[in-house]
Amino acid sequence: MMALREAFSAFRRAPLLSALGVVTIAFSLFAFGLFGLVAINIRDALRSIESRVEIRAFIADGTPIEASSAAMGDIHAFPEVLSVTYVSQDDALIRARKELGEFSDVFEPGVLPASLDIKLKPGFRDPTTVLAVANRVKSYDFVDDVRYGEDWVAKLYRLRTIATLVGTGLGLAFAAVAVIIIGATIRIMVISRAREISIMRLVGATNGFIRLPFVLEGFIQGVMGGLLALGLTWATSTAISHSFMSTVFFDPAMATLGVVGGALIGLFGSTFAVGRQLRRL
Amino acid sequence: MSLVRFLNVAKEYARGGVALTHASFQLHKGEFAFLTGPSGSGKSTILKLIYMEERPTAGDVLVSGVSARDATRREVSMVRRHLGIVFQDFRLLEDRTAEANVAFALEVTGTPTDMIRSRVARVLTQVGLASKGTAYPRELSGGEQQRVAIARSLVNDPYVLIADEPTGNLDERATRGVFQLLRDINTAGTAVIMATHDLDLIRRTEYRTIELNHGRLVYDSAEAPPAVKELSATPPSHHDENPI
Numbered sequence: 001m002m003a004l005r006e007a008f009s010a011f012r013r014a015p016l017l018s019a020l021g022v023v024t025i026a027f028s029l030f031a032f033g034l035f036g037l038v039a040i041n042i043r044d045a046l047r048s049i050e051s052r053v054e055i056r057a058f059i060a061d062g063t064p065i066e067a068s069s070a071a072m073g074d075i076h077a078f079p080e081v082l083s084v085t086y087v088s089q090d091d092a093l094i095r096a097r098k099e100l101g102e103f104s105d106v107f108e109p110g111v112l113p114a115s116l117d118i119k120l121k122p123g124f125r126d127p128t129t130v131l132a133v134a135n136r137v138k139s140y141d142f143v144d145d146v147r148y149g150e151d152w153v154a155k156l157y158r159l160r161t162i163a164t165l166v167g168t169g170l171g172l173a174f175a176a177v178a179v180i181i182i183g184a185t186i187r188i189m190v191i192s193r194a195r196e197i198s199i200m201r202l203v204g205a206t207n208g209f210i211r212l213p214f215v216l217e218g219f220i221q222g223v224m225g226g227l228l229a230l231g232l233t234w235a236t237s238t239a240i241s242h243s244f245m246s247t248v249f250f251d252p253a254m255a256t257l258g259v260v261g262g263a264l265i266g267l268f269g270s271t272f273a274v275g276r277q278l279r280r281l
Numbered sequence: 282m283s284l285v286r287f288l289n290v291a292k293e294y295a296r297g298g299v300a301l302t303h304a305s306f307q308l309h310k311g312e313f314a315f316l317t318g319p320s321g322s323g324k325s326t327i328l329k330l331i332y333m334e335e336r337p338t339a340g341d342v343l344v345s346g347v348s349a350r351d352a353t354r355r356e357v358s359m360v361r362r363h364l365g366i367v368f369q370d371f372r373l374l375e376d377r378t379a380e381a382n383v384a385f386a387l388e389v390t391g392t393p394t395d396m397i398r399s400r401v402a403r404v405l406t407q408v409g410l411a412s413k414g415t416a417y418p419r420e421l422s423g424g425e426q427q428r429v430a431i432a433r434s435l436v437n438d439p440y441v442l443i444a445d446e447p448t449g450n451l452d453e454r455a456t457r458g459v460f461q462l463l464r465d466i467n468t469a470g471t472a473v474i475m476a477t478h479d480l481d482l483i484r485r486t487e488y489r490t491i492e493l494n495h496g497r498l499v500y501d502s503a504e505a506p507p508a509v510k511e512l513s514a515t516p517p518s519h520h521d522e523n524p525i
Contacts, residue, residue, distance in 0.1 A: 198372075
């Protein structure tokens, strides 16, 4: 109880120093939050592109509709497959004319083959799975050719891997910076209260007792910094959404995780700093 | 019953050289002892060894049976809860009232809140500051600040009160008042060990006097015949130096 009171009274006794701590943590987490925002928007964009991953199996002319229907049933039963759609020659013509409006007069009836358009379930859209499903579909006698845009599927996944790695790396770097900043702030606070600490020791306070208010203070600073960073990130995201492009913001669970992360950074930084500083005093 | 035992203690600082050597003495329950000698003679070192701010380089200091050589940090904290410590510079927290400064010593030892108020009121009355509990240190005179520091040292009912030049910053009148307070505390049963340069105080009483010079215990009235005490009561050679 006293530790909590002391932790809060530190904000009253040294408001500038405490504000500095909160603001520096907030800015570290804000930078982290901005990157997180970019990362989730990239992820969202990739997910939308990914949903367009499709295998198109072109059917040889003269294939009986019964054979195509039976194959559709088989393919639909594949665990990776979400849907199979039969596109007749006429449908293919309509689609081509629609998609390539300026060349619509080039296409004549019967030029384009019929096809089976196969969509995959989420989680099965990686290059290896796409290739495996494409090969199985290709094994049908009536399938002339299979297209699935192997190049861009591979590129998409490479981009996603790079985004994940860079995100993790930068996230860790920002977290480390935040820990260092909060550690330095708490160390200054410990030094500024050296006299009080020496008196606490003289009257028989244990090191754990002395440490607790500082650790709580770091924790509170982390929470406040986290909330401030969340507010700044939200304001930035809203401003971008209004002015440039629609963006996705963190869901409540991720936002909570960010604040919890701030609290943990505060806790870790202060525990480390106060332990080190108390050994010196 | 001895509360403090110095067993052939030596203390050497890494940069300050030898501060104490071959020091042996005991402080008994209910005793009042002056610690005197010129600046740098080792008075503060003896006090620091008692409250275990320093550890002996050789020999041992036993405080209520706890060895200063082997005590863990936690044991040191526990020992200090039974010691009252008073300094020349009061060491009060400027941003807290007199009451809060005294209560601080109870709070850090985990005393229940409802007990704190009554014990703080009791010791502030004991030191004659019942009406000044809400005053901040800057609003009090030097003598009053020292009384608050003494109240803080008493609030945990110590068995030894350690006073390092408690009157060093006080005028004659405040000195008399603080010294009388220490005597009253001693009369109530608490042992007192007080480092001082003030020979007038020593001469005015029959309390035990331990004299140090260059880190050596050169005189202990508890072990010397009365005639020797008379001789020793001459001013120490470095009397005019700054206090420690």
